[in-house]
Amino acid sequence: MKEIIHRSDCPISFSLDYLGDKWTLLILRDLMFTEKSTYGEFLTSQEKIATNILADRLRVLETNGFITSNVSPEKKNKFIYSLTEKGIDLVPVIAEFMIWGSKYDSYEVKDIVKKLEKDKEDTLKEIRQRLLSRIRANAST
Amino acid sequence: MKEIIHRSDCPISFSLDYLGDKWTLLILRDLMFTEKSTYGEFLTSQEKIATNILADRLRVLETNGFITSNVSPEKKNKFIYSLTEKGIDLVPVIAEFMIWGSKYDSYEVKDIVKKLEKDKEDTLKEIRQRLLSRIRANAST
DNA sequence: TAAATTTGCTTGCTTTTTGCAAGTAAACAA
């Protein structure tokens, strides 16, 4: 597997060394803000990621501890991907992209953005708690 | 100039359509958190961006209203790049990358990160005000 | 129980982007 090379000691560039592309954060978005958790489900997202790119990004994300994969309990040919705490810690980054995008994209402002703008700290905490409890639910099975 | 194509109506993907690469946010970082404002200064950053990529990204950022460029008052062969309000609105995104990167990069935690963690809202406001006042100073010259 | 389907990929090929080194052109300084 291709290793991530860090270009400097700047924490922003460190982050971008993992996340600086058009697809990685969209996979994490799906894991954070939708119920999607499998390869097939990620493929159904509007942006239409290519199958090889998706496979590659999932591999990189897992190798670097952003997500974990487990065989589905019902179907052994199905993998369930889940966020780790390291991945969950990116919620604020993605939330800020959402807020910025909503401001400059004419499309529509989602309820979650309105909530974030109203009370960012609590809303982020709430999302974080929801995702963390998901991890704990998995751990106990 | 190559037009940005939006892959979906999601605000996160909308943002990534502009910013989803390894270099764009680093240029904005330099404009936000350092005194760098010229082509030559951006080239001196640790990450060593290639000259053609820098030229391309500056063009894209300007075309899409994130930055403006002006001839330097002292030297007519020098251009000063400045953030627009649209660019300044990305401060929270970059701040969150900085916070996340500082948590997962073993290197060192910068003072600005400590300040952000202590009082995020006020610190972001402060940075924003500093950058906005820079715009206004330019506008009045 | 054999055939078709679902699921999660891999492979091969073309196009696009990146990265590197060298070159250019206007302004400026000596």
Next chain:
DNA sequence: TTGTTTACTTGCAAAAAGCAAGCAAATTTA
């Protein structure tokens, strides 16, 4: 007037992305 600074551009090789097709294990259907 000659060399230097500044901001790029150009050409080419390497890497990454994108697209269509193929594959293999597990599961469902006939």
